Amino acid sequence: MFEAVIGIEVHCELKxxxxxxxxxxxxxxxxxNTQVHVIDMAMPGTLPSVNKKGVEMAIRVCRAxxxxxxxLLRFDRKNYYYADLPKGFQITQYFHPIGQHGYLDIEVNQQLLRIDIERLHIEEDTAKMTHYDDCTLIDYNRSGIPLIEIVTLPQMHNSQQVCAxxxxxxxxxxxTDVSDAIMAEGSMRVDVNISxxxxxxxxxxxxxxxxNLNALSNVxxxxxxxxxxxxxxLEQHRPVLRQTRRxxxxxxxxxxxxxxxSLLDYRYYPEPNILPVRLDNRWIENIKQQLPLLPNQKKSLYQETYGLSSQDTKILLSHKDISLFYDQVISIYPYYHTCCHWxxxxxxxxxxQHKKHINDLLTVQDFAELMNxxxxEKVSSKQAKQILEFMILEKKSPLIVMKEHHMQSLNDENMLRSLIEEVLxxxxxxxxxxxxxxxNVCGFFVGQVMKKTSGQAHPQKTNELLRQMLEKRKI
Incomplete structure (x- = not known):
């Protein structure tokens, strides 16, 4: 029997x-080839300069x-000639990565597993090559895009752990707002080392x-x-060769x-055109302090404080824009479960269905008001669905929609009793x-009350009163 040992290298494009x-x-x-600078093409006499925002984003991930x-920010040259590297080398960090000795806790089969992260370093992306039978086309738009590479220790043992x-x-x-991390678009790419x-x-x-694995299913x-x-x-007593595969x-x-x-093939040495830069510790601390709530922190908040289920929490967190929208809504009206459900x-x-962003459809204030x-019980659940649709289509507040479309819920007890009496x-x-x-005739009675009120009778209140009044009419 053999055990797999797996380490992961993730390349992430910074936005x-x-x-x-x-x-x-x-x-x-x-x-x-429309988003290209002379530096990207390694024109003679050009010198690189460091993107400060890229460094800031790398620090955010290091902190997380x-x-x-x-x-002390330092860069190195990774030398090898290839068509997607016009310079014949890549600017990276080999000897002194910006981040070292981190970890990420994951959950696999309801068990917590800590994955140790060896290093995070900054580098530049290469050009994109498209291969055909008789030629290869090169797009240098991608060449020079900021990358961070995140390298784990070889600690995982199966594909389930890796995907988690x-x-x-x-x-x-x-x-951390450093990347959209869309694997299909190449902004997050995965290399797997396995023995x-x-x-x-x-x-x-x-x-x-x-x-260069570009989907979790492929990983x-x-x-x-x-x-x-x-x-x-190994079972055939044949050697496993040291290879790069796709x-x-x-x-x-x-x-x-x-x-x-081997590492000797790359001939790493310090990048001579970028001098070491001493980062201000106050600047680094400021970046750390401005870090938003991270997924594990939000997970604890949603489940332990708000009482959401693990499944609802997972769905919310998997859509950052909706999670942020939810956070803003419940800061106005803390209806944790109702807001999440809707x-x-x-x-x-x-x-x-419409492939829209939530902020293009609704405002936080209007949605919070609808939940309120x-x-x-100013509107029924059915009416709220209709109001929500009109809010999206007409870009109007729920109060205006309710008045214009005559959707106010009827929950006056005396009026409902009178109507129920008529139906009975x-x-x-x-x-x-x-x-x-x-x-089961109760459903028919409720339907008749709804018909008399053009659907505005409050269903729950109507049903409660109906059963009370039916009991009073016992034979």
Whole structure:
């Protein structure tokens, strides 16, 4: 029997306005080679300059991952010639990463697991290459975009743990507001380092790296396949070679890219064009203090203070914009469960259907007011759904919608009793049937009251009064 040992390298593009070492804009989806600076193309006489915002974002993530932050910022050259690196080298941090010795706690099968993070360093992205049968096209828009690389220790043992770690890390990147971390768009890319060893052994086996995985489903499939592949080799007493591989979606297998390079192949040395920069400790502390609530902190708040279920909490947290909207709404009216129910239900359904951002549909104040009207029984749940739709379509407050569309809930007890009395007098046979055990006629009676009030009678109040009055008419 063999045990898999897995370490993860995550490359995350930072959402700065400009690139890490040049003034070229950072955008997604622009025509190829339109967002390029002479520095990105390594034109003679050009010199890099450090993007301060990129450094700030790296510090945010370091803090969120409990890392020791190096206040002396230093860069290195990673030398290798490839078509996606015009300079023939990449500016990165090898000898002195900005962050070291952190951790991230994850939950797997309801058990807490701590993943130790070895380092976080800043570097620049490479160009994007598109391969065809007879040529390769290069888009330098991506070249120079700020990256952080986050490297774990080899502590995970299966694809389930890895995917849980990646989901938790992605939430950190989103909530610290450094990246959208959309794997399909390449703003978060995953390299998996995996080796096998006999059960009980403490010696690592030969490592294989799987490069540039762009979806959690592919991460899971690639790891499961690679464990199977290496297990077969070891059972056949054949060596596992040190390789770089990729995941092929068509065959659902990992495929050899190249034999694994050694560190000597990269010839790292200090970047001569960027002098070391001593970071102001007050600036670093200010960045730390301004960090928003992180996913684990919000999870505790939602479940322990607000009493939300683990499932509702998970849905809220997985949509940062809706979570922030929820936080603002309950700061006005603390209807924790009601607001959550409506946001992850009707509102999220509308967002998915129309592909809109929540702030384009509703204002916090108007939605909070609708929740208050519902809790105060000024409108029924059915009416609230209708009002919500009109609020979105007409961009009007719930009070105005309610008046213009005559949706005020009727919950005056005397008036409801009078209407119920009329209905019971109109259907004496059904009253008799009720007392004979056919209690489902209550729905018919409530429907008749609704019909008389054009749907404005409060359903719960009507149902309560109806049952009281039926009991008084016992045979």
């Amino acid at each position: 700065t306005k400009t690139k890490m070492f040049s003034g070229a804009p950072v955008t997604f989806g622009n025509p190829p 991952l409990h890392m020791k932050i190096d206040d 770690y990646l989901e938790a890390l992605r939430m950190i990147l989103i909530y 096998l060893r006999p059960q009980g052994s403490h010696t690592l086996g030969e490592k294989v790296e799987i490069k 899971q499939k690639a790891i499961d396949y690679e464990i199977q592949r290496q297990t077969y080799l 995941f092929d979606e068509k065959s659902q297998t990992t495929v050899l890219m190249r034999e694994k390079e 946001l992850i239900g009707d509102v999220m359904a509308y967002i998915r 009207m519902l809790k105060q 007098d109109e259907y004496p046979q059904l009253v008799y049937d009720y007392h004979c055990g056919k209690t």
